[in-house]
Amino acid sequence: MGLLELQQNLVGHKGRVWNVCWHPSGESIASCGEDKTIRIWTHDKSKWVIKTILTEAHTRTIREVSWSPCGNYIASASFDATVAIWDQKSGQFECNTTLEGHENEVKSVSWSVCGNYLATCSRDKSVWVWGMGVDEYECEDVINAHTQDVKKVKWHPDKLILASASYDDTVKIFDMEQHTNHWICASSLVSHTSTVWSLSFDRTGDRLVTCSDDKTLKIWQEYKPGNEVGIPTPDNEPIWKCVCTLSGYHSRTIYDVDWCKKTGLIVTACGDDIIRVFREEGDSDIHQPTFSLVCSMDNAHTQDVNCSQWNPCIPGLIVSASDDGTVKVWTYSD
Amino acid sequence: MASRFSGALQLTNLDDFIIPSQECIKPVEIQKIKNKVGSKIKVEDDGSYVEMTQDGPLTKLQKVEITLSDCLACSGCITSAESVLVTQQSQEELLKVFQEKIENLQHSKDNVKFIVVSLSIQPILSLAERYKLTAKDAALKLSGFFKSMGADMVLDMSVADDFSLLESAKEFVERYKCSKEGLNNKLPMLACSCPGWVCYAEKTHGNFILPYLSKTKSPQQIMGSLVKYHLASSKGLSPEQVYHITLMPCYDKKLEASREDFYNSLKKTRDVDCVITAIELEQMLTQQEKNLEDFDKGEIEKPFQVPEQLTDVLLGHQGSGSGGYADFIFHYAAKHLFEESDAKLEYKSLKNPDFQEAVLERNGKVILRFAIANGFRNIQNLVQKLKRGKSPYDYVEVMACPMGCLNGGAQIRSQDGMQPRELASKLEIEYHKLPKSDPKQNMLLKHLYDVWLEGENSEKASAFLQTEYHEIEKMNTAISIKW
Amino acid sequence: MLSFIRKLAINDKIRDGLLPNRAMENAEDILKVKNQKELISKDETELKESIYDLLRTIKDPEKPQTLEQLDVVYEDCINIQEATPGGITVIRVEFNPTVPHCSLATLIGLCIRVKLERHLLAIFKLDIYIKQGAHSTEQEINKQINDKERIAAAMENPNLRELVEKCIKEEE
Numbered sequence: 008m009g010l011l012e013l014q015q016n017l018v019g020h021k022g023r024v025w026n027v028c029w030h031p032s033g034e035s036i037a038s039c040g041e042d043k044t045i046r047i048w049t050h051d052k053s054k055w056v057i058k059t060i061l062t063e064a065h066t067r068t069i070r071e072v073s074w075s076p077c078g079n080y081i082a083s084a085s086f087d088a089t090v091a092i093w094d095q096k097s098g099q100f101e102c103n104t105t106l107e108g109h110e111n112e113v114k115s116v117s118w119s120v121c122g123n124y125l126a127t128c129s130r131d132k133s134v135w136v137w138g139m140g141v142d143e144y145e146c147e148d149v150i151n152a153h154t155q156d157v158k159k160v161k162w163h164p165d166k167l168i169l170a171s172a173s174y175d176d177t178v179k180i181f182d183m184e185q186h187t188n189h190w191i192c193a194s195s196l197v198s199h200t201s202t203v204w205s206l207s208f209d210r211t212g213d214r215l216v217t218c219s220d221d222k223t224l225k226i227w228q229e230y231k232p233g234n235e236v237g238i239p240t241p242d243n244e245p246i247w248k249c250v251c252t253l254s255g256y257h258s259r260t261i262y263d264v265d266w267c268k269k270t271g272l273i274v275t276a277c278g279d280d281i282i283r284v285f286r287e288e289g290d291s292d293i294h295q296p297t298f299s300l301v302c303s304m305d306n307a308h309t310q311d312v313n314c315s316q317w318n319p320c321i322p323g324l325i326v327s328a329s330d331d332g333t334v335k336v337w338t339y340s341d
Numbered sequence: 342m343a344s345r346f347s348g349a350l351q352l353t354n355l356d357d358f359i360i361p362s363q364e365c366i367k368p369v370e371i372q373k374i375k376n377k378v379g380s381k382i383k384v385e386d387d388g389s390y391v392e393m394t395q396d397g398p399l400t401k402l403q404k405v406e407i408t409l410s411d412c413l414a415c416s417g418c419i420t421s422a423e424s425v426l427v428t429q430q431s432q433e434e435l436l437k438v439f440q441e442k443i444e445n446l447q448h449s450k451d452n453v454k455f456i457v458v459s460l461s462i463q464p465i466l467s468l469a470e471r472y473k474l475t476a477k478d479a480a481l482k483l484s485g486f487f488k489s490m491g492a493d494m495v496l497d498m499s500v501a502d503d504f505s506l507l508e509s510a511k512e513f514v515e516r517y518k519c520s521k522e523g524l525n526n527k528l529p530m531l532a533c534s535c536p537g538w539v540c541y542a543e544k545t546h547g548n549f550i551l552p553y554l555s556k557t558k559s560p561q562q563i564m565g566s567l568v569k570y571h572l573a574s575s576k577g578l579s580p581e582q583v584y585h586i587t588l589m590p591c592y593d594k595k596l597e598a599s600r601e602d603f604y605n606s607l608k609k610t611r612d613v614d615c616v617i618t619a620i621e622l623e624q625m626l627t628q629q630e631k632n633l634e635d636f637d638k639g640e641i642e643k644p645f646q647v648p649e650q651l652t653d654v655l656l657g658h659q660g661s662g663s664g665g666y667a668d669f670i671f672h673y674a675a676k677h678l679f680e681e682s683d684a685k686l687e688y689k690s691l692k693n694p695d696f697q698e699a700v701l702e703r704n705g706k707v708i709l710r711f712a713i714a715n716g717f718r719n720i721q722n723l724v725q726k727l728k729r730g731k732s733p734y735d736y737v738e739v740m741a742c743p744m745g746c747l748n749g750g751a752q753i754r755s756q757d758g759m760q761p762r763e764l765a766s767k768l769e770i771e772y773h774k775l776p777k778s779d780p781k782q783n784m785l786l787k788h789l790y791d792v793w794l795e796g797e798n799s800e801k802a803s804a805f806l807q808t809e810y811h812e813i814e815k816m817n818t819a820i821s822i823k824w
Numbered sequence: 825m826l827s828f829i830r831k832l833a834i835n836d837k838i839r840d841g842l843l844p845n846r847a848m849e850n851a852e853d854i855l856k857v858k859n860q861k862e863l864i865s866k867d868e869t870e871l872k873e874s875i876y877d878l879l880r881t882i883k884d885p886e887k888p889q890t891l892e893q894l895d896v897v898y899e900d901c902i903n904i905q906e907a908t909p910g911g912i913t914v915i916r917v918e919f920n921p922t923v924p925h926c927s928l929a930t931l932i933g934l935c936i937r938v939k940l941e942r943h944l945l946a947i948f949k950l951d952i953y954i955k956q957g958a959h960s961t962e963q964e965i966n967k968q969i970n971d972k973e974r975i976a977a978a979m980e981n982p983n984l985r986e987l988v989e990k991c992i993k994e995e996e
Contacts, residue, residue: 023976041976067977067980068976068977070973070979086976086977086980107725108721108725110545111977112977114973130974130977138444140692140722146718146721146722146725146727147692147694147718148718149717149718158972158973174967174971186694187693187694187695187743187762188692188693189693189743202967203966218972222880222971257909258908258909259949278949279908279909279910279912279949280908280910280912281908281909281910303909305909305910305911306910306911309947311972326421468885477840817983818983818985819885819983819984819987820885820886820927820928821927821932822978822981822983822984824930824974824977824978824981824984
């Protein structure tokens with residue numbers, strides 16, 4: 008069994024904190040929430056301190072914040088239907104671009120690994136892909152594949168593939184058609200019985216984990232055409248199969264899940280105020296993997312945990328955000 | 342289930358696949374009768390509701406019917422479910438109308454409708470491809486099909502296409518001149534024959550973008566005016582005695598036909614009564630277990646024909662399969678504004694093949710910049726650039742469907758697994774094989790300007806060839822907010 | 825002791841007000857709160873009564889009567905469910921909308937949630953459901969009124985917020 012220790016409690020936000028994101032260097036944290044601000048925290052000697060507070064870009068809750076892969080930009084998605092892009096060209100973080108077009112609340116924003124594309128999604132059921140035009144971001148495509156709100160978008164760790172999680176209980180995978188630059192739905196992952204709130208790819212991108220309002224976690228494996236196990240691939244397209252369901256562990260909606268690219272551990276943020284860590288069994292068969300719960304931190308927060316993310320560089324370091332208005336940094340050890 | 346509406350319409354919540362009872366908030370007018378005792382409502386076995394008064398008869402309660410124009414006005418939901426589109430625009434309605442006519446004829450009733458069907462070129466090409474016929478044969482057999490159902494006349498729409506092109510071009514030249522004189526800069530002018538685009542503009546960008554839209558009616562609606570107000574009177578009929586059906590490549594055209602602007606409240610008649618699409622026609626044929634080829638060739642009539650000008654059965658235009666607006670207006674403007682009679686028109690694809698640009702240069706300077714923008718993503722970028730004042734164009738042919746109308750939402754999908762783009766390209770090749778009409782040389786147009794419209798810039802011309810747009814406010818009353 | 829607990833409980837509420845500046849510096853405090861929660865959740869009947877007191881005065885969005893008068897809520901509509909592993913009380917409220925109209929049913933759900941989350945002096949998780957069989961699209965409505973993201977976004981809409989505030993306002 009592992010142990011989760013609280014390193015520090017970061018206070019400052021007023022109202023619920025919806026999301027936290029590690030800087031790609033692992034050395035700073037951006038958080039956002041109901042108070043319409045983005046707070047950037049950095050490590051100073053051995054403590055986390057507030058470095059900047061970004062305000063005035065949004066008129067409603069900021070739902071998700073994301074650092075670009077190069078670490079020089081921040082994208083923030085808001086209920087005011089816009090996405091703000093912040094850069095430090097002037098020395099300070101400033102919002103110099105706003106992406107408009109969604110009909111209502113934007114729920115998620117994600118940078119592609121190459122840094123050339125952004126994906127956003129909204130309650131208007133669409134997923135938008137944005138790319139750099141001549142001197143500003145332009146809409147590359149609008150994807151209308153989901154039948155309900157889209158809660159989360161995440162890019163594949165190394166290919167130009169996009170995954171989205173939705174209120175319609177499905178996850179969809181998209182890739183770009185070469186000569187038309189249209190983004191089309193390559194796969195639909197159907198198994199959850201309620202809203203899928205979040206997803207995370209594993210290190211290779213061949214697997215992903217999804218979390219849902221149905222209180223389960225599901226592990227999915229990609230099977231390419233001609234795979235050795237003989238899984239049929241209609242239309243000669245890869246398909247994703249649910250190879251493991253973790254149920255009975257969470258007692259309320261699971262709002263976030265993150266699969267550590269370094270250690271392979273999975274951390275979840277749940278509506279029962281508990282942060283849980285799962286580990287894949289060593290002798291696990293890739294087509295029928297088994298995971299076990301190695302740590303469960305009761306009352307990690309005093310209210311729903313909305314987000315939990317592994318540090319991209321330092322193994323075992325987790326940051327979490329909650330309805331209780333705090334951001335907490337934890338260390339996990341076996 | 343694939344939507345037959347364009348992507349632009351889907352995005353603005355105009356296609357929600359939600360049943361009316363969940364989201365629809367149309368206020369219903371209830372006739373209140375003073376009762377001493379309240380009435381009871383019972384559900385019959387067939388699902389209908391009857392109201393029982395104490396000692397009176399059972400009165401069957403009418404189901405609230407939502408018409409497409411209610412939906413358009415509300416900016417709430419629209420669904421492709423039959424139950425909502427049923428009142429005016431489905432195959433059932435069409436069959437009912439034909440049925441009624443046959444019955445009325447049999448019983449020598451007075452109010453027999455004169456049924457006119459107008460065929461647009463894109464669905465003809467779509468059906469031709471589906472049933473392996475030439476475009477011309479497909480059109481003639483369609484005529485045979487409709488005539489066998491009870492239609493009185495089957496027409497092609499080339500005269501309406503020409504009107505729309507010519508009026509748009511004239512409008513552009515006027516606007517260009519005004520903007521150069523510093524008055525009222527409303528460039529770029531944006532095409533408006535695509536109702537998906539128009540609905541999106543009205544609902545999302547309202548008063549900002551509407552002034553840029555061209556005021557010329559789309560070919561469907563010009564045809565509506567022609568049939569109801571010229572053809573009808575030439576046959577001694579009043580507009581409401583004519584039932585006008587159009588064959589179109591998408592469902593968005595159904596919304597266009599339902600607009601209040603195209604409804605004559607005095608005569609209680611629409612310019613276009615029913616829009617049927619290529620896919621629906623295929624369904625009708627399949628239901629009757631027939632192939633289009635089985636029908637005899639009918640006639641595509643040319644009621645407006647002038648004796649000096651013989652026309653082919655089917656005509657196309659230079660340029661895109663969506664009507665060739667950018668092409669025609671480019672050449673017209675080059676001639677009328679810059680005296681270039683043989684301007685070279687070459688398109689260059691920008692970001693993606695659905696966004697193309699063409700320029701007119703003189704002495705190394707660009708004097709006209711035109712574009713064709715198809716598909717929602719390109720519309721989105723166009724509108725955003727416009728909002729920031731960064732649009733370099735003078736005219737943009739805007740269509741909601743990628744690849745334009747040949748790839749409309751209700752065009753028939755390939756039977757052999759061809760991708761929609763490939764199929765649309767194939768249809769485009771067939772389209773360009775058709776003899777081309779030149780609106781400028783069209784004697785018929787001149788004739789109609791004289792005989793029907795009393796001049797080119799007359800009030801009648803304005804009334805019949807132009808239209809308006811209305812910003813649609815989102816319903817903001819708390820109860821109607823969708824959250 | 826009880827008043828101290830209540831004070832802490834109030835301070836933990838963040839629904840739409842501002843969190844007062846209260847720093848929880850270490851794990852010790854977490855343990856303290858947990859103990860206090862156990863005290864509160866023990867008195868179930870008292871809890872149900874407090875909840876019902878808050879529900880019955882909520883006004884219907886359309887009619888001038890309260891939810892109690894319209895039988896939309898009733899004493900039996902509140903249930904205390906199994907607590908979370910961390911010991912948090914789970915409350916389940918059921919309601920019976922009078923009209924099959926969806927917008928109104930979801931609005932009532934919204935009012936119930938906001939009223940309880942704002943005024944109930946306890947730490948709890950809340951699930952709201954339409955009485956089974958009372959509505960043709962109850963599944964869709966239940967999903968919507970239990971999705972906290974949808975609720976949060978709805979309350980940021982000024983017109984909607986105004987209506988909800990009007991419905992849940994306690995008459996002096």
